Every structure is written in structure tokens, then in C-alpha cells.
Amino acid sequence: MADDYLGKKMADYRTRQEASARKPAATLERLLLRNRSYRGYDPSYTVREDQLRRIIAVNTRIPSARNRQALRFRPVLSDEAPKLLAAIRLGGALPELHLPLPGTEPNAFIIVCSTLPEDRWIDMDVGISAQSMLLQAVEIGLNGICIGAFDRERVRREFALEWEPLLVVAIGRGAERIVLTEIGAGDDRAYYRRDGVHYVPKIRLEELIVK
Numbered sequence: 001m002a003d004d005y006l007g008k009k010m011a012d013y014r015t016r017q018e019a020s021a022r023k024p025a026a027t028l029e030r031l032l033l034r035n036r037s038y039r040g041y042d043p044s045y046t047v048r049e050d051q052l053r054r055i056i057a058v059n060t061r062i063p064s065a066r067n068r069q070a071l072r073f074r075p076v077l078s079d080e081a082p083k084l085l086a087a088i089r090l091g092g093a094l095p096e097l098h099l100p101l102p103g104t105e106p107n108a109f110i111i112v113c114s115t116l117p118e119d120r121w122i123d124m125d126v127g128i129s130a131q132s133m134l135l136q137a138v139e140i141g142l143n144g145i146c147i148g149a150f151d152r153e154r155v156r157r158e159f160a161l162e163w164e165p166l167l168v169v170a171i172g173r174g175a176e177r178i179v180l181t182e183i184g185a186g187d188d189r190a191y192y193r194r195d196g197v198h199y200v201p202k203i204r205l206e207e208l209i210v211k
């Protein structure tokens with residue numbers, strides 16, 4: 001057992017060494033770490049149209065089940081943001097905090113719609129799209145969050161959308177301290193806040209791998 005443990009540690013170490021020698025992999029690791037879900041944003045920073053366009057552009061480079069590419073993207077800038085803010089819910093696991101705190105609301109969004117009825121393949125496409133867009137946001141110095149808890153009917157009506165909205169992605173300059181913690185598969189996975197820091201538990205690698 002002990003040998004096996006050491007062997008695994010050595011292999012992990014070698015993989016990390018090799019990864020840090022190859023720049024792109026190291027960059028992805030940094031982007032992934034910075035790509036946290038922010039529920040509070042710097043109000044003095046206004047996201048621009050060209051930034052949302054650059055973020056949406058990743059969708060011309062990503063996979064899609066049967067390459068259907070049914071997703072469409074409605075950028076929302078600060079002038080329309082209040083309409084969307086009224087229809088979303090952030091931090092459902094911390095209801096007592098009423099996030100976002102007043103004055104830290106995001107001022108830009110991307111509404112992800114589907115031209116086809118929602119099914120499991122469309123939902124997978126939405127996930128791939130959202131994470132790709134968030135990574136692009138982080139690369140250009142912004143942050144964001146996926147928002148599944150929103151009033152679909154209201155958003156469709158308010159933005160006169162031809163297609164059903166499936167996910168909202170908020171974009172902004174994050175203004176929170178977020179720290180990942182390592183947990184076991186049986187531990188509590190709920191995120192929490194302590195002394196102004198937002199903690200996000202993540203299951204350790206060894207327990208993610210099925211033997």
C-alpha cells in the first residue's frame with residue numbers, strides 16, 4: 001500500500017513537472033483556478049460590448065453534440081442589466097446573505113438560448129459553452145458565474161427573445177476572495193463564507209477516480 005502511495009505521488013509530481021515545462025497546460029491550470037463563481041463585482045468597472053463579443057466568440061471553436069450548434073447568445077450590457085438582475089437568484093446556498101450585496105451586482109450578462117427544444121445534448125452543449133466563455137473571460141481579466149436559477153419566462157419576455165433562455169452567465173470584475181478547499185467525497189460540499197472569505201470545497205482527485 002505504502003509503495004503504491006509513493007508511486008502515485010511520484011507520478012503526480014512528474015505530471016506536474018511536465019505540465020509546468022509546457023506553457024499552455026500551466027496557463028490552463030491558472031485560468032481554472034481563477035475561474036471561480038463570483039457573486040460580487042467591482043461596481044466601478046463597466047464591461048464593454050467588445051469584451052462580451054470576444055467571450056461569445058469562443059463558441060466558434062468548441063465542440064457541439066452532432067455539431068448542431070443550436071445555441072445563441074444575447075449580450076446584456078449595463079443599460080439593460082437591471083432588467084436581468086430582477087430575474088436571477090445568486091447564492092441559493094447562503095440565503096441569509098441576500099447575494100449579491102447591494103452595490104456589487106454584475107453589470108453585464110450573456111443569455112444562452114437554444115433554437116432547439118432542450119434535451120440532454122443541448123444541456124451538455126450549454127455546459128461546454130458556459131465554461132469555455134468563463135475561461136475566456138478570465139483570460140481577459142474578467143470573472144463571471146453561471147446562473148441557472150432565473151425566471152425563464154420573465155427573461156424571455158423582457159428581452160423579447162425568439163428562443164428559450166437556458167442559462168445566464170454574469171460577467172464583471174470580481175470583487176470577492178474565493179478559496180478552494182480539499183474535501184473527501186463524503187464531506188459536506190456546500191460553499192460557505194467566513195471572515196469575508198468565500199470557501200468552495202472540492203473533492204480530492206483520488207476520490208474522483210473510479211477504480
Ligand SMILES: Cc1cc2nc3c(=O)[nH]c(=O)nc-3n(C[C@H](O)[C@H](O)[C@H](O)COP(=O)(O)O)c2cc1C
Binds near residue numbers: 035089090149191
Ligand atoms: C450549470 C450551473 C448553474 C449554476 N447556477 C447558479 C445559480 O443559479 N446561482 C448561483 O449563485 N450559482 C450558480 N452556479 C455556481 C455554482 O454554485 C458554483 O459553480 C459552485 O458553488 C462552485 O464554485 P466555483 O464555480 O467557484 O468552483 C451554477 C453553476 C453551474 C455550473
